[in-house]
Amino acid sequence: MATILKTDKVCKYFDGVKAVDKVSIEVEEGIILGIIGPNGAGKTTLFNVLTGMLAETDGKVIYKNKDITKLSPQDITNIGISRTFQNIKLFDHLSAHENVKIGFHTKTKTGFIDAIFKTKTYKNDEQKVNEKGIKLLKRVGLAEKQEILGQNLSYGDKRRLEIARALAVEPDLLLVDEPTAGMNAKETRTIVELLDKLNDEGITVIIIEHDMGVIMNLCDEIVVLNDGNVISRGDPNYVQNDPAVREAYLGKGAS
Amino acid sequence: MFWIRQIINGITQGSIYALMAIGYSLIFGKLLLVTFAFGEMVVFGVFVSYYLYAIAGLNLFLAVIIALPISWGLGMLVDKICYEKFRDEPRFLMLITTIGFGIFLKSFTQLIFGTGYRSYPNFIEGKIIVGGIRITYIQIFIILTTLLLLYGLNLFFKKTKLGVGIIALSNDLDAAKLVGINVNKSIKFGHSLGVVLGVFGGMMMVSYYNAIGASMGPILGLKAFTVVVFGGITSLPGAIIGGFTLGILENLSVATFGSGYKDIVAFVILILILVLRPSGLLGKKIDLF
Amino acid sequence: MFSNSKISNIIGKLKGIILENKLKIYLIILISAVIFPIITDNQYYIYIGVLTLMYMILASSLNIIVGYTYQYLIGFAGFFAIGAYTTAIITTSYEVNFIFVFLISGIIASIFALLLGIPTSRLGGIFFAFATLGFGEIIRLIIINWDTLTRGTFGIPGIPRPKLFNFIINTNTNFYYFALLILLVQLFISYRVINSRVGRAWLSLKENSEAAKAMGIKIAKYRVLNLMYGTFWAGMGGAFFAYFTQYVSPDTFVLDEGFRIFAMVLVGGMGTLIGPIAGSGLLTILPELVREFARYQLIIYGIAILLIIHYRPQGLFGAKELAQAKVEEKK
Numbered sequence: 001m002a003t004i005l006k007t008d009k010v011c012k013y014f015d016g017v018k019a020v021d022k023v024s025i026e027v028e029e030g031i032i033l034g035i036i037g038p039n040g041a042g043k044t045t046l047f048n049v050l051t052g053m054l055a056e057t058d059g060k061v062i063y064k065n066k067d068i069t070k071l072s073p074q075d076i077t078n079i080g081i082s083r084t085f086q087n088i089k090l091f092d093h094l095s096a097h098e099n100v101k102i103g104f105h106t107k108t109k110t111g112f113i114d115a116i117f118k119t120k121t122y123k124n125d126e127q128k129v130n131e132k133g134i135k136l137l138k139r140v141g142l143a144e145k146q147e148i149l150g151q152n153l154s155y156g157d158k159r160r161l162e163i164a165r166a167l168a169v170e171p172d173l174l175l176v177d178e179p180t181a182g183m184n185a186k187e188t189r190t191i192v193e194l195l196d197k198l199n200d201e202g203i204t205v206i207i208i209e210h211d212m213g214v215i216m217n218l219c220d221e222i223v224v225l226n227d228g229n230v231i232s233r234g235d236p237n238y239v240q241n242d243p244a245v246r247e248a249y250l251g252k253g254a255s
Numbered sequence: 256m257f258w259i260r261q262i263i264n265g266i267t268q269g270s271i272y273a274l275m276a277i278g279y280s281l282i283f284g285k286l287l288l289v290t291f292a293f294g295e296m297v298v299f300g301v302f303v304s305y306y307l308y309a310i311a312g313l314n315l316f317l318a319v320i321i322a323l324p325i326s327w328g329l330g331m332l333v334d335k336i337c338y339e340k341f342r343d344e345p346r347f348l349m350l351i352t353t354i355g356f357g358i359f360l361k362s363f364t365q366l367i368f369g370t371g372y373r374s375y376p377n378f379i380e381g382k383i384i385v386g387g388i389r390i391t392y393i394q395i396f397i398i399l400t401t402l403l404l405l406y407g408l409n410l411f412f413k414k415t416k417l418g419v420g421i422i423a424l425s426n427d428l429d430a431a432k433l434v435g436i437n438v439n440k441s442i443k444f445g446h447s448l449g450v451v452l453g454v455f456g457g458m459m460m461v462s463y464y465n466a467i468g469a470s471m472g473p474i475l476g477l478k479a480f481t482v483v484v485f486g487g488i489t490s491l492p493g494a495i496i497g498g499f500t501l502g503i504l505e506n507l508s509v510a511t512f513g514s515g516y517k518d519i520v521a522f523v524i525l526i527l528i529l530v531l532r533p534s535g536l537l538g539k540k541i542d543l544f
Numbered sequence: 545m546f547s548n549s550k551i552s553n554i555i556g557k558l559k560g561i562i563l564e565n566k567l568k569i570y571l572i573i574l575i576s577a578v579i580f581p582i583i584t585d586n587q588y589y590i591y592i593g594v595l596t597l598m599y600m601i602l603a604s605s606l607n608i609i610v611g612y613t614y615q616y617l618i619g620f621a622g623f624f625a626i627g628a629y630t631t632a633i634i635t636t637s638y639e640v641n642f643i644f645v646f647l648i649s650g651i652i653a654s655i656f657a658l659l660l661g662i663p664t665s666r667l668g669g670i671f672f673a674f675a676t677l678g679f680g681e682i683i684r685l686i687i688i689n690w691d692t693l694t695r696g697t698f699g700i701p702g703i704p705r706p707k708l709f710n711f712i713i714n715t716n717t718n719f720y721y722f723a724l725l726i727l728l729v730q731l732f733i734s735y736r737v738i739n740s741r742v743g744r745a746w747l748s749l750k751e752n753s754e755a756a757k758a759m760g761i762k763i764a765k766y767r768v769l770n771l772m773y774g775t776f777w778a779g780m781g782g783a784f785f786a787y788f789t790q791y792v793s794p795d796t797f798v799l800d801e802g803f804r805i806f807a808m809v810l811v812g813g814m815g816t817l818i819g820p821i822a823g824s825g826l827l828t829i830l831p832e833l834v835r836e837f838a839r840y841q842l843i844i845y846g847i848a849i850l851l852i853i854h855y856r857p858q859g860l861f862g863a864k865e866l867a868q869a870k871v872e873e874k875k
Contacts, residue, residue: 051758077760089758091751102748106760108741112773115740116733125741169760289670291618336850350616350670351810352853358803359846366839473677473799480674519685522678529675530663 004029004173004204005050005081010059012042012049012228019045021228022059027173032195032205034219034236036212038249041225043208044086047175051083052076063173078106082171084162086178086208090150096161097146100133103168136164140194156187163194173204180211192218216240224248259388261510262503267394267463269502270401274456275475276482276494277408281449283480284488285425286442288338289349292357293453294476296333298469299360300326300454301461302368305375315376319458326454330447338446339439357472365469372468375461397459404452405495412491421445425489453479474518481525570818577724581717590716596828597723598784603808603820604730605777610806611814612738612746613770616673619680620805623653623775625797626683627782632700632792633693642706642713646783653779654772656683661768680802687794699793706787719788726784730777731817737773738817746770800842807845811852813859822861 005027012020020042027033035043048054050061052073061069068076091099108125115122137143140160145153153161159179166174176195180188192214199205209215215222215236222239224232226248232239239245275297282288304322307313313321337352379392412418420441424431432438457475461467478501486497501521508520562569581590602624609617627649634645664675687694694700706713706722713722737743745766748756753763786792804827812823827848831841852859 053754053757073757074760074762077758083758085755085758089752089755091748091755093751094747098744098747102744102756102761103759105741105745105748110741112737112742112769115737115742118736122740129741165755165759291670291673340854347614347616347669348853348857350673352850354618354803354806355810355846355849355853357846358800358807358842358849361800362840362842362846366843470798474681477674477677477681481678484671484674516685516689519682519689522682522685525678526663526675529667529671 002029003027004064005206006062007050008060008062010046010049010061011057012045012054013057018228020049020056023225023228023230025223025230025233027204027206028221029204030199030202031220032199032207032218034215034222035206035208035225036210036215036222036239037225037231040227042228043225044177045228046225047083047177047206047208050076050175051081074106077169077171080170080172081175082166082169082173083175084159084166084177084179086181088158088162090153090158090161090165092151093149095147095149096137096142096153096157096164097130097133099150099161100136100165100168101129103136103165104129104132106169133168136167137161139167140164141190156183159183159191163191167198171203173206174198175206175208177208178210179207180209180214188214256387257510258507261506263388263390263394265503265506266499267397267502268460268506269499270397271456271460271463271498272478272482272502273495273498274401274404274459275453275479276486276498277405277491278449278452278456279476279479280483280486280488280491280494281421281452282446283483284490284494285421286445286449287346287425288334288442288446289346289353290337291350291353291476292333292337292360293450293479294474295357295360295364295472296326296329296450297453297457297475297479298467298472299329299364300450301375301457301467302364302469304458305373305461305467306368308376309373315378322458323451323454326451327447330450331443333450334443334446338442342442357476361469361472364472368469370469372466374465375467377465378459378462393463397463400459404455408452408491417441417444477525478521481521481528484525485528581720587716590720592829592832594716594719594723594788596825597720597727598781598788599805599808599824599828600821601723601727601730601784602778602781602805603812603824604727604734604817605774605781606805607774607809607814607817607820608734608777609771609774610809611816611819612743612750613767614669614750615767615771616669617676617771617774618673618799618802618806619676619678619683620778621797621799621802622676622680622683623656623778624782624785624801624805625687625792625794626653626656627779628786628792628796629687629694629700629782630779631783631786632703635703635786636700642708642787645706646780649783649786650776650779653775653782657771657775658768661771662764665764665767677799680797680799684794684797687797694794697794699791699795701791703786703790703792705790713787723784723788726780730780731821735817742766742769804842804845807849809859811845811848811859813861815858816861819859819861823859826860 003026007023007025009022009024010020011018011022023042023046035046037043045054049056052068052071052075056069059069060067063079063081066079068079091102094102108129110122110125113119134143134146137146140163142157142160142164145157150158150161159181163176163179179195180191183191188211195205195207195218207215207218219236222233222236223230224239224242224245231248232242232245234242279290279293282290282293300322303325304318307318307321308315333353333356337356338349341348341352377393379396382389382391412422420431420436421444423434424436424438424441428438482497482501483494485501486493486495501524504524505517505521509517512520580593584590606617606620609615630649630652631645634640634648660676660679664672667675688696690696713719738746745756745761748759748761749763749766756763785796808823808827809820810823811827812821813819827845831844
């Protein structure tokens with residue numbers, strides 16, 4: 001299998017605090033990679049660095065054999081990496097459907113002239129975002145809620161909408177940050193099934209998650225971060241039994 | 256000789272800017288109150304002193320001394336109307352309320368005191384010649400008063416409970432609450448202090464240039480903002496350095512290009528600073544929006 | 545006496561009626577606007593009508609900028625001035641068809657917006673507001689000082705009437721319909737742009753710029769485009785002003801003029817097309833009804849802004865998000 005994403009000694013320091021320190025990981029195409037670790041381990045910071053939201057202090061990020069270290073978040077989205085946010089970032093005062101429509105931005109071309117004269121481009125784009133938007137909402141189970149404003153959705157639905165919106169950019173690599181946080185067991189299961197299905201369709205997934213059930217179920221491979229460093233990596237079985245992981249989670253002496 | 260005189264003019268003007276900028280920096284940089292009405296408040300306060308002096312016939316110094324507590328009250332009023340209800344809300348609401356209040360206060364000032372320019376008396380007349388360079392007493396007065404006030408403010412922020420409290424809550428609001436600082440009271444006090452400093456700076460300015468007009472507000476506000484951004488929004492020493500720098504630059508540019516372009520220089524400087532170095536010379540970057 | 549619940553009940557019902565008949569109401573307003581100069585022959589009323597329509601054009605253009613991307617353009621009068629002076633300078637020297645003059649005035653305003661927008665595209669809130677205030681003043685000072693081009697404080701008189709074939713737009717009634725036409729075209733175009741990919745990109749950066757970035761939307765590009773589009777109409781409004789009054793001078797384009805239009809947008813409600821129309825209608829016509837208030841006009845504007853923000857932050861007909869400002873997290 002080919003490597004889709006590779007990081008080479010990626011570092012992110014804040015005023016001397018090493019949030020992410022020399023992290024080197026490789027992600028194979030088509031897998032689901034879990035990133036776990038205690039709070040403050042640097043998981044979300046790593047996502048922000050990968051997606052260009054934060055500039056790395058040092059190191060390199062390679063996506064499909066291309067150096068994307070210095071690319072802007074927009075360009076990174078453009079080449080096929082999409083994400084959701086730990087602290088949900090929806091367009092709160094727009095409907096669920098409009099939220100997803102905005103997600104198609106890079107996949108549509110309408111400019112001023114097209115919009116003013118309703119050219120063919122405009123018509124094609126509108127048809128595309130309307131239909132595909134509804135389809136995506138159906139996929140995540142929000143078909144009946146398309147007219148509800150982002151801010152009025154339930155917590156679980158917000159997370160679902162964020163995933164739908166992230167899929168609108170038609171990514172090859174999807175980064176999801178705690179997609180099941182705050183959900184009950186039933187809701188969690190639907191998210192797991194959804195991610196599994198997306199993966200079957202060929203999308204590589206990197207997931208940050210605290211729910212070990214989800215991680216163990218879903219992931220082909222797991223990376224454990226602690227204090228900004230990779231302390232363990234391997235398949236779920238291996239990681240589960242790695243003394244270093246137990247130590248990080250439970251403190252010294254626990255193993 | 257010519258250039259030295261321009262620099263002395265610049266230092267005088269810079270002292271005035273520095274005072275106004277400290278007031279502005281206190282409000283905007285320390286208390287994080289977005290304000291668009293600062294210039295209007297300054298003009299109103301100065302007009303009150305003008306009115307007391309020219310219409311009510313009080314002694315000039317008495318007029319100034321009475322106008323300052325009135326300006327303090329204006330500061331309280333603005334806090335009540337523009338800020339109190341919006342402390343925990345998105346900051347652009349403060350921008351809008353102060354724009355609204357600024358429009359109101361400017362027209363109100365015009366209505367009461369008239370739309371034209373009035374001549375404002377010199378605090379002190381006379382001049383001395385040192386080595387062929389003419390220095391007026393008012394210049395000396397302004398520079399000395401500014402230095403004295405800066406010294407006093409420094410003591411206030413370092414030694415008094417209120418002053419320390421204001422600095423503390425600008426550094427860490429939650430921690431300030433924990434150690435028992437009355438946030439609401441400190442903000443009100445700090446805001447009014449900022450307004451009074453601005454008004455006092457404004458009085459010296461109109462006394463120096465002998466003219467006051469009700470429509471000067473927005474430009475004064477813009478100048479104060481420029482100086483504060485230039486020096487570094489969160490830094491009071493930055494405001495002082497910014498004030499002197501802008502004062503001197505303005506006067507040198509007048510000498511070079513002629514007076515019609517004085518304000519253009521100030522505004523071009525402002526836009527350049529905002530674009531190139533939004534955190535200013537000193538001071539941390541703050542993200543208000 | 546009515547109880548509170550009864551009153552809110554009535555208001556609720558009224559709202560329902562208005563919402564259900566939105567199209568009909570717009571149609572009635574449009575028809576009244578069209579027949580207004582026919583049913584009155586009072587020239588003064590029609591003159592006020594022309595001014596009101598001009599402010600509607602200006603407020604609608606500012607609203608595109610403030611209401612759809614939260615760029616607080618305080619120096620708006622500068623763009624209005626650029627449009628008016630472009631028209632004045634062209635028409636007093638050359639004979640150019642007025643349609644081209646309008647377009648050129650709009651485009652020149654847009655070019656200035658580009659020059660201002662690129663360096664300021666990363667500035668938020670008050671920083672952008674003050675930068676544009678400075679810009680507006682720079683424009684006014686340049687107009688005053690560059691007297692070989694602008695005649696400085698004397699202003700430029702003698703702007704010819706616009707002419708189409710043999711028809712000269714001359715009377716107040718002519719200008720009234722002319723302004724109405726511009727406004728309708730503007731609203732039509734704005735409606736289409738807002739309900740397209742471009743408008744959605746604008747909304748996304750107002751709503752959540754982080755998420756917009758993650759959707760691949762180039763923030764700076766869309767901010768500048770928004771500024772250019774809005775100021776294009778400001779330039780058109782300026783051209784209309786120059787043709788209508790036949791005289792431009794720097795006194796017209798003081799900061800107050802920008803504040804006045806800002807107040808119209810805020811009071812009417814930003815972020816909807818109808819809001820600024822209502823706001824400019826109300827704030828131009830009301831002070832005329834009570835002539836004694838003319839002196840207090842800006843005072844009323846200031847108080848109106850404060851009252852609106854305190855009691856109805858979304859404005860009379862504004863987009864919903866400001867109403868919920870309270871529950872939003874502090875930024």
